[in-house]
Amino acid sequence: MKALWIAIALATAVFSQLEAREPADKPNIIFILLDDLGKEWLSCYGGENIKTPNIDRLAKSGMQFHNAYSMPQCTPSRACFMTGQYPFRNGWVNHWDAPRWGHGYFDWTKNPSVARSMKSAGYATGVAGKWQLNDFRVHPDAMVKHGFDAFCMWTGAEGSEEKGHMQISTQRYWDPYIHTKDGSRTYMGKFGPDIYNQFVIDFIGANKEKPFFIYYPMALPHGPLVHTPLKPGAKTKLEKHVAMVEYTDHLLGKIVEKLEQEKIRKNTIIVWTCDNGTSGGISNQMNGRMVRGGKAKTTENGVNTPFIVSCPGLVPSDKQSEALIDFADMHQTFVEFAGGKMEAGYTYDGVSQKDVFLGKAEKSSRDWILGMGSHPAKLTEQGVENVFYFRDRVIRNENYKLFIGPDRKPQKLIDLSKDMAEENNLLNDPEYKGVCEALIAQIEKFPMKDQDPRYERLQLVGWEKVSKAPSQIHKKGHPDNPGGSEKTTQKESKISKKNKTQ
Template structure:
């Protein structure tokens, strides 16, 4: 009896150990699995990339089989938005903040205009390295982070010269572990498309065993245009003109050069897709391709969208956005919901399982509910703030609010008559007209923004303006003010003007 009791005691102790060990073991395994299953993230941002420049968005001239395949196997967003110019878009991506909140509302090397009706606000010229950037956030979740190509949110245009001058520690402060050496100055023939791509392929190879984030930041298809001669000649033989002016003539649109650049870009994206397949990473990688603003109107016709790069109309701010992530996104998904580049930050944060930093405000919403094809995404308002002059794009200080199907554009104190402005070349476009202006469009019914509804729907205008005013206050948006020294008889010229 004593022997049986002793054996029973040992058995109970053994079973207790098993019971205690099982949850610990299970927790350890699930934690390890969670780390292993964290998806890699590759974000490809294309410079000056028109909404309909991709085959699956309507380009019938250039074959873009790789981008089309991404859309076929993943999700195509038909109403994705950015800012009308580069720096504000890129700052919004890296910070997760609306430019109105971050203060980075203009291209960092834009000039000011002397004799203008409005004085533009003083704005931030450098993305603060102390902020909890997207790269820092992903790094905190165990990701190795890298960038190759264009920077343009602080100090300089391409990343490579900054790295050469200031070292990798400069980018470490922004959360990047690795920075490529690609620069369009070193590869003018194709604006460094292949240099950037090859560097990113090497980065993937080196980090294939652990989760990584690669920011593939292209210079193409920005002017001046450049593509491999063989591709340009291919389109010349098809009857398209080789450009006679590197800055573009609308009369030659589309040139063989812009068509060749688009095909070359698509080919480079295909190489990244092939690398992921070869390494067995494709199933566990979120691959995103997006434009940073519309294409330059002298090179590309955005019809049915109105206008082009630099404009507050759809051609300036609506861009292609394609996402592929086999484990989450069903093939052939098409998403009509309006989204913004600020949404990438919280989307990547959720995917990575990263923590939100206390007191760091982000404006975007995670797109995971949309990607999962459920109804958890409820936001229906987007804002845009660009309180600056860009006469070369017929652009005066303005803001936008889009709510549901409606879009309101507000000009603070003057506007340019934009009719036919794209036919001009390197001139100040349009006739300047004084006074505030409001335009209201139903984008769903009128994607070309031809029918201004503001006079017919004053209550909707007031509703939208109330939203916009409250948003200005909440974000602390930098605002333009009337220029008391404005002389309407003097030329509205490109002269240096001090920020107020």
């Protein structure tokens, strides 16, 4: 009997140790990415005329960051997150709707994937919401190839010769057109965000006994602006926008509630952020000043994204952080939490922010963060290419921000500690010479030419956009064509013919 009690005691002790280290031992990770929302629309960041109680509670329960950079538009931000590479390296500098325009797509054979890295570390992987980087008709299993075990995705607007199909596939909200392992179809009378959110909740329930990684790129609150189930009477543009933002808060509350019901909240890291600033036609008061949406801009309202990390018992609570972090860091950070390895054969631009998230380091190991990319890419006879040879960008440290032009030369230096409106150019002020030189020195580290999207070219189906534009020479800043003229000159024709033979 004594031996039995000793065995029970030992088992209890071991169980207690396992339970004590559970939160740090392969924690679950949920990366929630909203679409088109700046800090000015969140009350925890000082946004007025809005109620976001669940987001506020998430921030209070964890760390709220003030210097986290996304890219200024959808595709560059999402590809940066997935690859752990800056746009100049992964090629997705410009926006491109693969299902709408065809040709280019996010090729799993030529790009690293955070989902594949997490899967190789023993994680169940799921994704729900907006993707738009692949055409699911061409690659119905694209999400699996990218490393996701399960998926529930809005297809994106699918270009088609079939009359009316694009109108059907554009629907991401009411009567949404959604792709799962069972194929793509319309869910009549349903609100898309409810379907994506329920998928996340169901995935949590099905995988609660093992570590899981969920990428949740919400469709909200990107246009078209619509009423929501909670505010069916929203009619004006502003009323609908507010309703959609508040619905993201409602959906977050349901996810947190599910984690608490399953008793895994303390073992789940939630990273809540946005892909870029709010659409430019929407403004709001934040901390007493009017802030206009900065989507597609490299000003702070376009790239300095709201960023919250929460995991009670693991991540410090009620903490404000000025640490420098950006989207390129998330791949490496999550892999380190998972105890895994990055995919071999690639160069990565991120650094792990694990110690920052855990409160072990006040500052990150970064000296600077970067923002670049926006607007549609250019289709040429060789496929999808970026519009610039070297895209303009911004690089910043804790207080200062340098704007760099497509000629690789500095354009403007801003002291963000004093000038949040980014109006006072200090570039030629001798007092800031040292600061300016330190940031300018980083320009030399960038490749001379931005990479174009890398993908295996596909046989065209028939509905895609068609272009006879010569490859490369169209680019603004191209050494042979600095003006970026798109006229077909004799020189361009020669280049075109040469490209056809390669």
